[in-house]
Amino acid sequence: MMMRWIAAFVLVVGASLPARAAVDIQEVTSPGGITAWLVEDHSIPFTALELRFKGGTSLDAPDRRGAVNLMTALLEEGAGDLDAQGFLKARQDLAARFSFNSGMDSVSVSARFLTESREQSLELLRKALVAPRFDPQALERVRGQVLSTIASDEKDPRAIANRTFDRLAFGDHPYGHAPDGTRESVTALTRDDILAAHAATIARDRLYVGVVGDITAEALGPLLDRLLGDLPAEGAPMPDDVAVQLAGGTTVVPFETPQSVAVFGHAGMDETDPDFFAAHIMNQILGGGGFQSRLMTELREKRGLTYGVYSFLAPMEHAALVMGQVASANESIAEAVQLVREQWADVAENGVSADELEAAKKYITGAYPLRFDGNGAIARILAGMQFAGRPITYIETRNDRMNAVTLDDVKRVAARLLQPDELHFVVVGQPEGLSATQ
C-alpha cells in the first residue's frame, strides 16, 4: 500500500524537480581588469571569497619537491609588518577566517569576512598573498609540522597506496611525486626556494575568483584591485601533459595491519570530452557513492566485505584517471578485488540497465541544486567552474545535458572508458591469496 503510494509520489514530484539552482551569477571586471564571478546574497552580513591559482604543487621544481606545499602553509605565518602571531591576532580580532591549501593543480585560498570589517580583512589577506614574510623561525616551525605529516603518511596504508599508485601511473612527472615532498627534499628547502615557489604559483595569469555574500558588484571591483592588483602578472609555465604509464595487474606493498587498503584505476577521460556527462552517470552507477552502486551492492550489501567501496573519475589538468578504492580484512581483500574486476568487466561489456540509468539521472539532477548550500560552498563552485573553463550559463544547462544522456551513450562510454585488462590494483597490507604481478 505504502510502497505504491510512494512510487506514485516519486513519479509526480520527479517531474517537478527544480530544473536549476537559484543562483544569479554576475561577472564583475574590476577597473584593473581582474574578473570575478559574484553571487549577491545580503541576508547574512558576511562574504565568502574563493581564489584559485592554477598550477599548485605540480609547479615544484624536480629537486624542490614540497616547496609549494610548504610555501602555502606559510602564507598565514606572518606578512608585511606582522609576525606569525601578530598576523593570527589581527585576523582573530577581525573575526575573519582564511584558509590556504595546495593541491596538485592549484593553490586555493578560502576567506570569509564580516561586512563590518570587510576592508581591514581584505587588507590583511592582501598582505598574506603579496607580502608574506617567510620568517626563518616560522619556516622551521612549519617545516617540522610538514615533516611530521610526511612521517605519518609513510606509515598510513591509505597514503602509501595512493603514493604508490601515483608513482606507478606518472613516474617522473610532478603527478608521480608526493605533493608534500619527501623527508629529504623538505629538509633541504631554503627560504629562497619558498620565495621561488611563491613567485611561480601566486600570479594573476592563473587566477580564478568566486565571491558570494553581502557585497555588491560596485563595491567588489575596487576591492579586487586592492587585494590582487599587486600580484605579479605572470607565474611559472605549466608542466607538460603526461600519459598514464600503468599496465593492468596488482602491486602489493607489504605492511603489517589487519585491513588491506586497495587503490585501483587506469587512464580516464578529460573533462572537456563530449562524453563526459555520460561517463559521470556511468560512474555513478558503477561506484559513485551511496548503497545502490554496483560495487557497493556486490561487496557491502550482499557480502559484508567492506565498509565502503567507490569509483570516481579523476580528470586533472595534465592527465586523467578513472579510479577507485576499497578496504577489506587481509583474509577477504582478494575476494573484494576479484569482485571489483568482475563489475568493471560487466559494465564495460554490457553497459547498464534502463532502470539504473533512470535512477542515476534522478539522483544526479535532483542533488545538483542542493550543492548550492551556503556562501562558502557557492564561492568554491564559482571559482571551480571558471577553473574548469565552463561557461557562466553552465548551471542552467547542466541538468538538461545529464537528462539527454541515453542508454546507448552510457554503453558506448563504458566500453570506451572501462578497460578491465588495464585495471591496476595497489594493495597495502598483508593480503591473503593475492599475488603481485610485478
Add this chain to the structure above:
Amino acid sequence: MIARIAAVLLALLPFSAMAAENVTTFELDNGMTAVVIEDHRAPVVVHMVWYRVGAADEPAGLSGVAHYLEHLMFKGTDELAPGDFDAIVKANGGSHNAFTAPDFTGYFQRVAADRLGLMMELEADRMRDLALTEEHADTERGVILEERNQRVENEPNALFAEQQRAALYLNHPYGRPVIGWRSEIAELDREKALDFYRTYYAPNNATLVVAGDVDPAEVRTLAEAHYGPIAPSVDLPPRVRPAEPPHLAERRVRYSDPRVAQPYVMRNYLAPERNSGDQRRAAALSILADLLGGSGLTSVLGEKLQLDAQIAIATSAYYNPTSYDPTRFGMYVVPADGVSLEEAETALDRVLQAFLAEGVDPEQLERVKGQMRAALIYEQDNLQSLARRYGAALSIGLTVEDVQSWPEVLQSITAEEILAAAEDVFDRQASVTGWIMRSDQEVTQ
C-alpha cells in the same frame, strides 16, 4: 583597532533575539518533540530524527548494539524492502545518513523542501516497523567489523584514544567505544538489535528537527500526519547509567605500535557537562579550552610550547560540553623532533601551573569571546550544523532556551569563573595521561 572591533561586534547583539526569530518548537500528543529552524535562502530542507539513546545506554556485554541497529535501520520495514529507503531518497535527489554517539542516535536527509512529507513518511515507517532477516543482520555485522577495521584497528591513534577512554571511566559506559569492542560486535545478532530497537525507538524518545525553506505550521501539520499516529512507548526505561565512583588514583596509558610515526602525549580529565538551566561551569570550561589550545599560536599552549620554547609542533585543548553525564576535558602536545614525551608532559604541566598562577589574559579572553560572537554569524550559513546543535542539545536533556541562552552565557563568563573551573577540573586523580609511541621507543624513554 581593538576599540573599533568591540564596536563592530557589539552591533551583533543581542544573540538570543537573533536566534529566536527563526526557531519554533512544538510537541506532538505522543510526546515527540520538534524544532523548526527557518532558512528561506534555498529551496532545501534538512530533516532529522534524533533518538535519545546511544552507545552509553547499551546493556553490558552488548557494546556496539546501538550502532549496529543504526545500520540495520536501512534494511527494510514491513512496507519497504532493504535498499528502498536509500533508493527513494536518491530518486528524489536527496542525500541521507545516520550517526551514533554515546548519548544519541540520529538519522537525517537533505532534500528539496517539497519532499519533506515523503521523508517523514519514510522515517515514521521505520520508527516502529523495522522488519529484519537474519541474513541481512549477519551480512551487516561483517560490514561493521570492516568499519571497525577501517576506523580503529588500522589506526593506532584511534586504538590509543579507545584505551585512554576506557581508563578514564571507571564505571560509566562512556568508557566503551561507540562502535563496540571487536569481541562483542562479533556476537551481535538480529534479536539483540531488535530488543534494543523495541525498547528505545519510540516517538516519546525522539526529537524531530526540521531546518530550511519551510513554514512551521506546515511542518506541524505534516508531523502530526506522519508521526502523530505512532503510539508512544509505555515502558521506556529511565535514563540512568552507572555513575563514576570517586577517582582516587591518577592513571597512565602507554601505547606502543610499530605503525606510529609521530609520538605525542595526551591528558584527559573527567569534567562536568552542560545541564539545563545550569550552564556556567560548562561555559567556563569551553572558554578555557579555547584559551589554552583553541587557536594555535595565540592560545596559551601554542604560544608557550610552539612559539616560545619551540618544543612542540602542535598543541590543542578540547572539551565537549554537550553530554548527558560527566564528560572530558583534554589536551595534547606533539613534541618537536628530539624532544621526549617526558619533556613534553613536564612542559605541559608547567604551562598549566603557570596559567593557574598568572590567570587569564584579558586581551586574549576578549579575542576568544569575539570569535565566538562572529561564529554565530558564520553558523547561520550552515543549516546542517545549526540543526545538529539543537538536535544534540535536546537529546541530552537541554531545552531550546538553554541552546539560545548559551551564547549569552559564554559572553558573560568572567576570568575568575574560568580560573575556578580550571582549578576544579585539573585534578590529576581524575585524569588519564597517555603516551603513544613507536614500538622501538619504549626502551629509550
